Amino acid sequence: MFDLIIKGGNLPDGRVTDIGIKDHKIVAIETLDADAAEVIDATGDLVSPPFVDPHFHMDATLSYGTPRINASGTLLEGIGLWGELKQVMTPDEVKARALEYCDWAASLGLLAIRSHVDTCHDSLMGVEVLLEVRREVADYIDLQLVAFPQDGLFRSPTAYDNTIRALDMGVDVVGGIPHFERTMADGARSVTTLCEIAAKRGLRVDMHCDETDDPHSRHIETLAFETQRLGLQGRVAGSHLTSMHSMDSYYVSKLLPLIAEAQVAAIPNPLINIMLQGRHDSFPKRRGLTRVKEMQAMGITVGWGQDCVMDPWYSLGTGDMLDVAFMGLHVAQMSSPDEMRRCFDMVTNVNAAIMGLEEYGLRIGAKASLVVLDAGNPIEALRLRPDRLCVVANGKVISRKSRNDARLSLSGRPEFLRRRHGAHSG
Ligand code: FE2
Numbered sequence: 531m532f533d534l535i536i537k538g539g540n541l542p543d544g545r546v547t548d549i550g551i552k553d554h555k556i557v558a559i560e561t562l563d564a565d566a567a568e569v570i571d572a573t574g575d576l577v578s579p580p581f582v583d584p585h586f587h588m589d590a591t592l593s594y595g596t597p598r599i600n601a602s603g604t605l606l607e608g609i610g611l612w613g614e615l616k617q618v619m620t621p622d623e624v625k626a627r628a629l630e631y632c633d634w635a636a637s638l639g640l641l642a643i644r645s646h647v648d649t650c651h652d653s654l655m656g657v658e659v660l661l662e663v664r665r666e667v668a669d670y671i672d673l674q675l676v677a678f679p680q681d682g683l684f685r686s687p688t689a690y691d692n693t694i695r696a697l698d699m700g701v702d703v704v705g706g707i708p709h710f711e712r713t714m715a716d717g718a719r720s721v722t723t724l725c726e727i728a729a730k731r732g733l734r735v736d737m738h739c740d741e742t743d744d745p746h747s748r749h750i751e752t753l754a755f756e757t758q759r760l761g762l763q764g765r766v767a768g769s770h771l772t773s774m775h776s777m778d779s780y781y782v783s784k785l786l787p788l789i790a791e792a793q794v795a796a797i798p799n800p801l802i803n804i805m806l807q808g809r810h811d812s813f814p815k816r817r818g819l820t821r822v823k824e825m826q827a828m829g830i831t832v833g834w835g836q837d838c839v840m841d842p843w844y845s846l847g848t849g850d851m852l853d854v855a856f857m858g859l860h861v862a863q864m865s866s867p868d869e870m871r872r873c874f875d876m877v878t879n880v881n882a883a884i885m886g887l888e889e890y891g892l893r894i895g896a897k898a899s900l901v902v903l904d905a906g907n908p909i910e911a912l913r914l915r916p917d918r919l920c921v922v923a924n925g926k927v928i929s930r931k932s933r934n935d936a937r938l939s940l941s942g943r944p945e946f947l948r949r950r951h952g953a954h955s956g
Contacts, residue, residue: 531552531564531565531566531567532550532551532552532557532558532562532564532565532566532567533551533552533553533566533567533568533925534550534551534566534567534568534569534570534898534922534925534927535548535549535550535551535562535564535566535568535569535570536548536549536551536570536572536577536900536902536920536922537562537569537570537571537572537573538571538572538573538574539572539573539575539576539577539902540572540574540575540576540577540906540907541576541577541578541892542576542578542579542871542874542875542878542892542907542908544907547559547560547561548560548561548562549577549892549900550562550564550566551898551922551925552925553925554897554898554924554925554926555895555896555897555898555925556892556893556894556895556896556897556898557894557895558894559892559893559894568927570902570920570927572902572919572920574906575902575903575904575905575906575919576902576903576905576906576907576908576910576911577892577900577901577902577903578639578874578878578892578900578901578903578908578911579878579879579882579890579891579892579896579899579900579901580639580640580641580642580878580890580899580900580901580921580923581638581639581640581641581642581851581852581877581878581881581901582640582641582642582643582833582851582877582878582881582882582885582887582890583635583640583642583643583644583835583836583851583854583877583881584644584736584767584797584833584835584881584884584885585644585646585736585769585797585799585835585836585837586643586644586645586646586835586836586837586838586839587645587646587647587837587838587841588628588631588643588645588647588660588663588673589624589628589645589647589648589656589659589660590612590615590648590838590841590842590843591627591628591631591838591839591840591841592627592630592631592839592840592841593615593619593627593840593841593842594840594841594842594845596615596618596619597611597614597615597618598611598614599611599845600842600843600845602809603805603806603809604806604809605741605742605806605807605843607842608806608841608842608843609680609681609710609842611842612648612680612841612842612843613681615842616648616651616656619655621655621658621659624655624656624659624660625659625662625663628659628660628663629663629666629667631839631849632663632667632670632671632673634839634848634849635671635849636667636670636671636921636923636928636929637918637921637929637931638848638849638850638851638918638921639900639901639903639918639921640671640849640850640851641670641671641672641899641901641921641923642671642672642673642674642881642882642885642887642890643671643672643673643674644674644675644676644703644736644884644885645660645673645674645675645676646675646676646678646680646705646736646738647660647675647676647677647678647696647701648678648679648680649677649678649679649680649689649692649693649695649696649701650679650680650681650686650688650689650692651692652688652692654692654695654696654699657675657677657696657699657701658699660673660675661675661699661700661701669923669924669926670923670924670926670928671923672885672887674702674703674885675701675702675703676701676702676703676704676705676736677693677696677697677701677703677704677705678705678706678707678738679692679693679705679706679707680707680710681710682707682710682711682712682716682720683706683707683711683720683723683724684711684712684716684719684720685710685711685712685716690723693724693727694727697727697731697733702733702734703728703733703734703735703736704724704725704727704728704731704733704734704735704736704737705724705735705736705737705738706720706721706724706735706737706738706739707720707737707738707741708720708721708737708738708739708740708749708752708753709738709739709740709741709742709744709747709749709773710738714746714747717747717749717752718749718752721737721739721749721752721753721756722752722756724737725753725756725757725760725762725766726756726760728760728762728765728766729760729761729762733765734765734766734767734886735753735757735762735765735766735767736766736767736769736797737749737753737766737767737768737769738769738770739753739768739769739770739771740768740770740771740772740773740774741769741770741771741772741773741806742772742773742807743772743773743775743776743807743808743810743811743816743818744773744776745773745776745777745778746773747773748773748777748781748785750768750771750774750785750789750794751785751788753766753768753792753794754785754788754789754791754792754794755788755792757792757793757794758791758792763792763793764793765886766792766793766794766795767794767795767796767797767884768789768794768795768796768797769796769797769798769799769835770797770798770799770803770820771796771798771820772798772803772807772818772819772820774820774821775807775816775817775818775819775820775821776816782821782824786821786824786825786828786830787828789825789828789830790828790829790830793831794830795830795831795832795833795883795884796820796822796825796830796831796832796833797832797833797834797835797884798819798820798822798832798834798835798858798862799834799835799836799837799838799854800819800834800854800857800858800860800861800862801836801837801838801844801846801847801853801854801857802836802837802838802843802844803818803819803820803861804817804818804819804857804861805818805843805844806818806843807819817861818861819858819861819862822858822862822864823862823863823864823869826872831880831883831884832876832880833876833877833880833881833883833884834851834854834855834858834873834876834877834881835854835881836849836851836854850915851877852877852911852912852915853915854877855873855874855876855877855912856912856915858873858876859873859912867909870908870909870912871908871909873912874908874909874911874912875908879891897924898922898924898925899922899923899924900921900922901918901920901921901922902918902919902920902921903916903917903918903919904916904917904918904919904933917931917933918931919931919932919933
């Protein structure tokens with residue numbers, strides 16, 4: 531007797547099978563002729579492990595327009611605007627925005643998120659709030675937090691102490707922003723200092739790194755070096771790495787093997803990179819994305835991150851990782867069937883590996899979390915970015931949508947989410 535059977539779905543690898551769930555775990559992946567408390571017919575539908583976002587800012591999300599919009603559309607004005615927002619935001623408002631976003635995410639099958647949280651404000655209010663949110667959503671979203679000294683570890687006078695305090699409070703991962711420090715030397719020093727903190731505490735590292743069009747921004751080199759020196763292989767990610775799009779190719783031919791050797795993962799964020807980078811260019815205007823296919827060809831792990839939804843840096847976004855992969859495959863020109871399937875894998879299995887999610891996946895013994903999509907296979911899912919017919923988290927159905935419903939919108943959210951906000955479900 532199973533708690534739940536997902537019947538006859540298409541797995542991303544092409545298998546057509548049933549999935550049996552019991553006690554919050556996947557216990558069978560085979561044709562099942564057995565009873566279950568609940569059976570979901572997924573015939574013809576894609577059944578995928580949940581979407582995973584390894585790069586997000588939950589303290590800033592859904593704040594678009596407060597206190598004003600980003601007029602230049604640049605990263606630097608976004609950072610300035612975020613500084614203004616920090617002065618006026620309140621714990622209740624930050625929490626409400628974060629929980630609202632978690633609802634959006636869950637309804638789209640996005641069940642694991644790595645969110646940076648700013649550690650530069652002495653109150654550490656954002657840290658406190660997101661730790662609370664992490665507890666409250668734990669039944670359906672794995673929320674991993676990164677201590678992120680947004681204004682620079684050395685550039686902001688109290689950032690170092692506050693970052694240490696945030697880690698003491700239970701933040702999971704060490705972050706940084708070397709390209710925003712005052713000098714290249716300070717940037718490199720921040721990478722060393724932050725990696726040493728991570729090594730001492732046994733934590734992972736995920737640094738905003740070289741998020742600039744300046745080809746001389748080479749902090750990824752220091753990040754790879756420190757990863758190797760401190761034995762952090764497999765536990766470090768460099769987010770963005772956009773400067774690599776403009777680096778000299780001879781230098782890149784030396785750099786990529788160093789990144790591969792250190793097992794540093796890369797997290798480009800295509801929606802944000804294509805929007806923010808190249809703003810100072812005339813024509814030809816550079817694509818803002820790092821060298822995705824070239825890194826993968828060297829054996830470097832590359833996932834797709836989302837970064838922002840309706841905040842000081844990006845005015846759009848929904849929480850749909852298929853939108854992220856869709857943009858990524860266009861900008862990186864990953865158009866062959868194999869490359870498109872890889873893009874789907876990047877927003878599921880690869881991102882889960884980057885976050886170190888040990889219970890993740892469609893396999894026996896894994897946590898019973900999955901999503902049923904109104905598409906036949908991963909490429910069709912990327913093309914259509916279709917409805918999520920059913921989302922299962924920890925063995926429980928948390929969101930459903932009838933086939934042919936209107937595409938998800940704020941006013942048309944699934945039953946689970948409407949209930950959560952106290953509205954009528956029928
Ligand atoms: Fe970011």
